[in-house]
Amino acid sequence: xxxxxxxxxxxxxxxxxxxxxxxxxxxDIVAEVETEKGLIEVxxxxxxxxxxxxxxxxxxxxxxxxxxxxxxxxxxxxxxGAASAAALAEAPPVTSPPVETVRxxxxxAARKRAAELGVDxxxxxxxxxxxxxxxxxxxxxxxxxxxxxxxxxxxxxxxxQVIAAAMSRSKREIPHYYLSTSIDMYQAMRWLTDENGRRxxxxxxxxxxxxxxxxxxxLREVPELNATWSGSQAVPSDAIHVGVAISLRHGGLVAxxxxxxxxxxxxxxxxxxxxxxARARAGSLRSSxxxxxxxxxxxxxxxxxxxxxxxxxxxxxxxxGFGRVAERPWAVGGQVVSRPVVNATLSADHRVTDGHxxxxxxxAVNRLLQEPSQL
Amino acid sequence: MxxxxxxxTVLEVLGQIAPEADLTQLRPDVAIRDQLDIDSMDFLNFVxxxxxxxxxxxxxxxxxxVATLSGxxxxxxxxxx
Numbered sequence: 001x002x003x004x005x006x007x008x009x010x011x012x013x014x015x016x017x018x019x020x021x022x023x024x025x026x027x028d029i030v031a032e033v034e035t036e037k038g039l040i041e042v043x044x045x046x047x048x049x050x051x052x053x054x055x056x057x058x059x060x061x062x063x064x065x066x067x068x069x070x071x072x073x074x075x076x077x078x079x080x081g082a083a084s085a086a087a088l089a090e091a092p093p094v095t096s097p098p099v100e101t102v103r104x105x106x107x108x109a110a111r112k113r114a115a116e117l118g119v120d121x122x123x124x125x126x127x128x129x130x131x132x133x134x135x136x137x138x139x140x141x142x143x144x145x146x147x148x149x150x151x152x153x154x155x156x157x158x159x160x161q162v163i164a165a166a167m168s169r170s171k172r173e174i175p176h177y178y179l180s181t182s183i184d185m186y187q188a189m190r191w192l193t194d195e196n197g198r199r200x201x202x203x204x205x206x207x208x209x210x211x212x213x214x215x216x217x218x219l220r221e222v223p224e225l226n227a228t229w230s231g232s233q234a235v236p237s238d239a240i241h242v243g244v245a246i247s248l249r250h251g252g253l254v255a256x257x258x259x260x261x262x263x264x265x266x267x268x269x270x271x272x273x274x275x276x277x278a279r280a281r282a283g284s285l286r287s288s289x290x291x292x293x294x295x296x297x298x299x300x301x302x303x304x305x306x307x308x309x310x311x312x313x314x315x316x317x318x319x320x321g322f323g324r325v326a327e328r329p330w331a332v333g334g335q336v337v338s339r340p341v342v343n344a345t346l347s348a349d350h351r352v353t354d355g356h357x358x359x360x361x362x363x364a365v366n367r368l369l370q371e372p373s374q375l
Numbered sequence: 376m377x378x379x380x381x382x383x384t385v386l387e388v389l390g391q392i393a394p395e396a397d398l399t400q401l402r403p404d405v406a407i408r409d410q411l412d413i414d415s416m417d418f419l420n421f422v423x424x425x426x427x428x429x430x431x432x433x434x435x436x437x438x439x440x441v442a443t444l445s446g447x448x449x450x451x452x453x454x455x456x
Contacts (some may be wrong), residue, residue, distance in 0.1 A: 204419060249393070300417055
């Protein structure tokens with residue numbers, strides 16, 4: 001069971017997408033697991049042939065539990081599903097009650113019905129012979145859950161707890177420092193208006209994509225902000241995977257990764273951001289998207305406030321915030337003019353960087369946004 | 376296309392974007408974004424969906440004209456075949 005967030009302790013295997021004997025390539029989706037962040041597609045991290053599945057659908061297991069055995073190409077058997085050693089080391093001590101690992105006895109009909117009705121098997125009370133869960137148990141659970149008209153793939157209460165745990169840990173362990181600067185967005189917004197004027201509606205860009213790309217490129221100049229904290233030191237990341245905070249309609253948020261953000265064109269980033277937003281809200285993200293981010297960007301949007309000071313998402317070491325782009329008085333060449341301005345903030349881990357480097361980073365973001373056509 | 380049909384299409388698209396919203400309570404002359412929890416990505420998806428359904432491409436400069444339900448329906452009715 002991969003760790004899909006700093007404070008995830010367990011997940012429920014919902015369905016296997018591959019069976020013993022199936023060949024899998026690194027990155028293939030092999031299973032779906034239910035977590036507080038919704039239904040997540042689990043990608044395999046090696047290539048080979050599935051030898052055996054170790055966890056039955058409907059079973060909740062702790063993070064790090066092997067899910068399947070894969071015979072790697074030209075190698076002895078590997079165990080899939082256990083998080084990498086680094087990720088395991090990052091797993092916080094389990095403070096919640098021990099997770100139920102005994103396999104529940106669930107009839108195939110019940111499992112099928114649960115999938116159809118979207119019922120979480122962990123919430124169903126089994127009344128069948130010998131404590132087995134029947135189809136009727138599932139249907140009773142479905143009706144007694146007073147199902148809302150729309151399916152809610154993400155359970156807000158569970159997600160709230162995950163956010164609470166991650167943010168409490170962050171504030172407890174990470175000595176944050178905060179920097180802020182105002183950025184003139186005149187060039188960026190003018191370029192964007194021209195560009196979007198030439199594009200059909202489906203190809204238009206949002207200014208948020210310019211901000212994300214500017215952050216990714218600025219990280220090349222101040223790479224120590226693109227890292228994860230492991231034990232007692234920062235481990236720099238070669239790849240730049242910007243996590244974007246996406247708010248969900250029923251409350252809560254997730255910050256899935258845009259992989260290799262610095263290498264994507266604005267069009268690619270826009271396409272991926274649209275896809276990521278839609279899947280985040282539908283509750284169908286992939287495991288790598290929830291575990292790979294090397295930094296987070298939170299943008300409050302054009303209907304929000306002017307400044308946001310983020311809390312670092314462990315084990316990352318920085319978070320960049322953007323407020324609303326608003327028309328404000330701005331001095332240019334001795335004249336006060338009206339300009340679209342955005343407040344950019346950096347919250348960073350003082351164990352890893354200091355304000356001098358953080359300042360360089362924000363100034364680089366500013367400089368990059370003055371030449372939007374180069375992004 | 377009648378104004379009623381266009382209104383129904385607009386409400387259907389909004390329902391997909393903000394499934395939790397009670398659209399019967401939507402006030403026609405108040406900005407949609409002030410009444411529903413809609414961000415810039417949602418609004419772009421709204422405009423894209425209208426384009427797919429009605430084949431009307433709303434330029435960015437016209438976004439203020441489609442900000443309210445009544446404004447949006449009037450805008451689309453003037454351009455719909």
